[in-house]
Amino acid sequence: MNLKQLADSLNLSQTTVSRALNGYPEVREETRARVLAAAKAAHYAPNSRARRLATGRAMTIGHVIPLTGQTEMVNPIFADFLIGAGEVYGREGYDLLLSMVTDGDTEGAFRQLAANGSVDGIMVQAPQAEDPRIALLQELKMPFLVHGRTGDAKGYSWLDIANVRAFRRATDFLLDLGHTRIALINGQAGFDFAQRRLRGFEEALAARGLAPLPHLVANDAMTESYGYLSAAAMLDGPEPPTAFLASSVIIAIGLRRAAGERGLRLGRDISIICHDDELSYLNNDVGGPDFTATRSSIRAAGRRCAENLIALIHDPEQPPIQELWDVTLTVGRSTGPCPTI
Amino acid sequence: MNLKQLADSLNLSQTTVSRALNGYPEVREETRARVLAAAKAAHYAPNSRARRLATGRAMTIGHVIPLTGQTEMVNPIFADFLIGAGEVYGREGYDLLLSMVTDGDTEGAFRQLAANGSVDGIMVQAPQAEDPRIALLQELKMPFLVHGRTGDAKGYSWLDIANVRAFRRATDFLLDLGHTRIALINGQAGFDFAQRRLRGFEEALAARGLAPLPHLVANDAMTESYGYLSAAAMLDGPEPPTAFLASSVIIAIGLRRAAGERGLRLGRDISIICHDDELSYLNNDVGGPDFTATRSSIRAAGRRCAENLIALIHDPEQPPIQELWDVTLTVGRSTGPCPTI
DNA sequence: GCCTTTGCCCAAAGCGCTTTGGGTTGCCCT
DNA sequence: AGGGCAACCCAAAGCGCTTTGGGCAAAGGC
Structure with a gap:
């Protein structure tokens, strides 16, 4: 079932059906209700590939995980962060594209994502003290948000703990x-x-x-x-x-x-x-x-990072969003006074 | 830079350029070399949204992670599996679409993925003893592979350990x-x-x-x-x-x-x-x-699952791929004879 | 009563690619 | 010389959606 068939079955144009489904005001409420009912009955869902081509937005955010040798970031931290971010993406209608880079060419992966337009923004995790990814993403004019920060931390968006x-x-x-x-x-x-x-x-x-x-x-x-x-x-x-x-x-x-x-x-x-x-x-x-x-x-950080990145995608001209989170110190049973010898 | 511009700059048709880039035989090797060189110089990469619409393939595989209350599968196991699978996807040119489901409606998420055509196949993890997801995916005619198995384990593809x-x-x-x-x-x-x-x-x-x-x-x-x-x-x-x-x-x-x-x-x-x-x-x-x-x-399992799922996507008519892996028993320092009281 | 506005809807033009169904050469064969 | 066949290349038709630029009534303004 595609839009054309749905429109034909309703004796309406594709335009009207599309507008009814997407909440545009040019369509009578009665018509909209009829369209929505028919769409539901037919289990219609717009083809995301076509929609993305037409709108020019990928509705997708990329996470790139480097898997190279020792530096491999495959730790539990990345997973919980992903969960947090994924929650928000889902709620906001974004997909999460996860890309593993095995040959160490993270920059190539970024260029690729930018060139073929498969993502609207990129999340950067675990920056090095001097991280080339930031300059690259700026050059590519790709919206991005860094979890952590690096260098003087100016001129780009990040979220970090103190x-x-x-x-x-x-x-x-x-x-x-x-x-x-x-x-x-x-x-x-x-x-x-x-x-x-x-x-x-x-x-x-x-x-x-x-x-x-x-x-x-x-x-x-x-x-x-x-x-x-x-x-x-x-x-x-x-x-x-x-x-x-x-x-x-x-x-x-x-x-x-x-x-x-x-x-x-x-x-x-x-x-x-x-x-x-x-x-x-x-x-x-x-x-x-x-x-x-x-x-x-880290999960809350993932959520917040996702929110901020989406805000950045919606308005790329806004000033950088930077957040510094303070941490709490909880005293448990693993510490005590220094034993006197 | 899009295909049309690239073709114009080469004084070739879009058809020829597309064929040259995609390795079709109808184009002279000399022409192909010229096209490849120009594409590289211009940092051209075909727009993935357009390509997907044209080919009808999403070149994407979906992983759906339920995040509901107690059953939450957010454990380290899912992450390492993901890494393994992602390695293979990347190598084979597939994207990994990760979808978090917070409202418990995993089946709705599957229907959505199938209806809007955003994935070519779905990976199913951690099946319940009676898991409705399998019947649903069969009904949706969506290629899928189960890590683990369930019920009589007949009629679908899976990979499990013994x-x-x-x-x-x-x-x-x-x-x-x-x-x-x-x-x-x-x-x-x-x-x-x-x-x-x-x-x-x-x-x-x-x-x-x-x-x-x-x-x-x-x-x-x-x-x-x-x-x-x-x-x-x-x-x-x-x-x-x-x-x-x-x-x-x-x-x-x-x-x-x-x-x-x-x-x-x-x-x-x-x-x-x-x-x-x-x-x-x-x-x-x-x-x-x-x-x-x-x-x-679990990472090796992820890799193998990905390979098998891709094989399934390439030929959906083939018989189910089922693999049962044996485990090894390694003796460490945590076991010893039962203390006599 | 006529003209403008408003509300509702439609036809058609893209989005950027792949792919079908030819065309045009040049070469070989009879 | 003319037909047949590769070898190359192209124009145009989709893929399924969104969006522009109207069109046609009915309602409102003078």
């Missing part, structure tokens, strides 16, 4: 408990968020005349085994930390495993504080929070 | 170690995979004249806190289990937390065996496997 503040606060919390040998188990060094978190960590230490201990700072993709291995190495090495700062709950789980194997009790023998993205399947808040954590829902 | 066999084997392994009070921390009862795993568990027990203990069987969405809470309740209750069988690594992590809090050492005081989907960020194989586990890569 990473520096969050990690300064978390570090302060540990310092207040008397810890001085604090380890930072961070994400990969190239990412902007990892650099900001390191800065927060450094600032808090500096304020008390301390500095990060090089052997207690680690950077890598945020997996459980990375958390486990770094903690194991640090705990078994000289000058072991009395507290850990972890960039994700996944890492913290690895830390907990290493601690457990060594008979160390969280919150007593060793302290852990982590950043919690409030992932759906890693709820940290059953019967009171387990890990002490700075928290910010 | 759940019954896997859990029978895992249970046997624990029985061989002398365990008899074994707990099963399963997924939600409605899912087909959960029912098959229960069956495998029951069969292994029955072969030794045993039966599942009702207070040692749990069903719920596979989160870490669910694992933690069920283990806590069972360990603190009467007749605590000496071994656990968990339907995912995430659950097993929750079990480990509960065990750790109670001072129980894995593989000595308590045994855990789980099913491991080989999630990228929960590598269970660093320095030898940690959890004893039945394993099967």
Whole structure:
């Protein structure tokens, strides 16, 4: 069933039927009702390919996930963000086009999306400290929104959490408990968020005349085994930390495993504080929070990013939309005063 | 730059340029080379909306994720599967359309996708024991592939792991170690995979004249806190289990937390065996496997499912493609003989 | 009573591609 | 010389929708 057939069956023109379905005022309410009823009865839905060609809008937003080697962003964070964004897209009538890039040529993928007009906008996740994607998208005149930010963060739209503040606060919390040998188990060094978190960590230490201990700072993709291995190495090495700062709950789980194997009790023998993205399947808040954590829902961020990107698509001339979210610090059972030796 | 402009600039017809770009034989190789060079120089890419309208193919495959309340499938498993499938789609020139359904009306979403022709095929994940989606897709004459299976598993294409066999084997392994009070921390009862795993568990027990203990069987969405809470309740209750069988690594992590809090050492005081989907960020194989586990890569499954679905789209008349994957059992450090009391 | 406005509807022209159904050469064959 | 056949290329007809630019009544203004 297409528009022509529907129009014929109603003895109306395609124009009128199209207008009736799309809510234009030039059609009598009685006619509109008749059209809507017939469309429903016939299970008619306009062909999206034809509609998109005619309107020139793709009604689609692209997410590009790089899958290259070590940098692979295939972490749970991307999934929950996607869910949040997808909710909004669905509500607003947009499709979500997910594109995996295996050959490392993310820029090529962007060019392709722009050239063949298959998306109206692009969501950018996990920017590097210097990220070429932003300049490219500006050059392509493609609306985009960055989750995170990079460089001076001027001239484009983004949404980010206050990473520096969050990690300064978390570090302060540990310092207040008397810890001085604090380890930072961070994400990969190239990412902007990892650099900001390191800065927060450094600032808090500096304020008390301390500095990060090089052997207690680690950077890598945020997996459980990375958390486990770094903690194991640090705990078994000289000058072991009395507290850990972890960039994700996944890492913290690895830390907990290493601690457990060594008979160390969280919150007593060793302290852990982590950043919690409030992932759906890693709820940290059953019967009171387990890990002490700075928290910010990645899913909520996905929702908001989607809303902002759609606003940007509707009016590309508007000034950049920038949002900085503060995080909350929830005290759980994984932190306690520094044990006196 | 569109086809007409490109053709004009080359003093060729749109027909010839289109054929040159799409590899048809009616055009001289010299002409083809000239066209390709010009297209490249002009950064020309055919408009995908127009192409799709003209060819009648969407070159898109739909994944529909239900987000309704408890049944929400937002787990890490869906993400890794998506990655695997997306790799193949990209390679084969297909787009991945991801659709989140928040109002519970998955069937409506399917009807919509079919009616407006925005996808050529649909991937179905995590089927319920009786899943209406399959009959619906058959009725809609929409090519689809099920990851998992349901009912008698006849007449449609699917790819599944041998759940019954896997859990029978895992249970046997624990029985061989002398365990008899074994707990099963399963997924939600409605899912087909959960029912098959229960069956495998029951069969292994029955072969030794045993039966599942009702207070040692749990069903719920596979989160870490669910694992933690069920283990806590069972360990603190009467007749605590000496071994656990968990339907995912995430659950097993929750079990480990509960065990750790109670001072129980894995593989000595308590045994855990789980099913491991080989999630990228929960590598269970660093320095030898940690959890004893039945394993099967969900990402590889995603890849294979995508290949099979594309084959199905290319030839919808072919007989159903059905694949049953066996799993491997890897022995780790989380299992040991039943402690003699 | 005539002209303009308003309300409602239609025919037809795109959107940018693919594909059908020819045309036009030039070459070989009889 | 003329017919047949490749080899190349083109004009034009869709694909199914939206949207422009009217047209035709009935209603309102002088």
